[in-house]
Amino acid sequence: MTITGQALAMRLKLKSLMQHHRVQAEPCVIPLTNPTDHPMILEGYGATIDLDADRTKLRGWAFGPPERLNVPLYYKHDPDQVAGKIWDLAYDNEGNLLCRTEVHHPLARRCGAFSVAARVDDYEIRNAEGPDFYAVIRSATLTEISLTDNPSNPNALVMGRYRVSPTVQLLDLMTERVARLQQLTRLIRE
Numbered sequence: 001m002t003i004t005g006q007a008l009a010m011r012l013k014l015k016s017l018m019q020h021h022r023v024q025a026e027p028c029v030i031p032l033t034n035p036t037d038h039p040m041i042l043e044g045y046g047a048t049i050d051l052d053a054d055r056t057k058l059r060g061w062a063f064g065p066p067e068r069l070n071v072p073l074y075y076k077h078d079p080d081q082v083a084g085k086i087w088d089l090a091y092d093n094e095g096n097l098l099c100r101t102e103v104h105h106p107l108a109r110r111c112g113a114f115s116v117a118a119r120v121d122d123y124e125i126r127n128a129e130g131p132d133f134y135a136v137i138r139s140a141t142l143t144e145i146s147l148t149d150n151p152s153n154p155n156a157l158v159m160g161r162y163r164v165s166p167t168v169q170l171l172d173l174m175t176e177r178v179a180r181l182q183q184l185t186r187l188i189r190e
Helices: 005-021 167-188
Strands: 040-047 056-058 074-075 078-091 097-103 113-126 132-147 157-162
Touching: 005 113, 005 132, 040 113, 078 132, 097 132
Parallel strands: 056 132, 074 132
Antiparallel strands: 040 097, 040 157, 074 078, 078 097, 113 132
């Protein structure tokens, strides 16, 4: 993924501050859960307002109105590995992004954390003069959400995991078929 504009400027500034203050990112690894042979519903915090390992903090509600957020769900930010679909995005009372997903990818459904990718629209660096520096992203455009076992934000966790019911699977299949029939009808009319 190519990083440009505000995000690139922010990352370069944070990298420079990390070197200057001799601070290193603390990796976070969350063990995978047991494998399943069926789709799962995973829900939890897609992004939180906490400081992450990259020294970045989101302002609450930074992605704008949740009803406008229509983004893909990937495994480890790889667009070639679609993990499933996002059913619902909302904010809690503090501005943390909550998500509810249906996951088909066998490794993604074992992951214990979410991770977001976004285009940074506005940010500021705070406490640049000391080792407790960080960037606050005031607004951003969400581009995708991923499931991962190595999140930058250790608080963006999967809080619930449930088996997708056969009824939901049938409804999904029927919805897909109706969409295909609608496409076919349009093609025939043209």
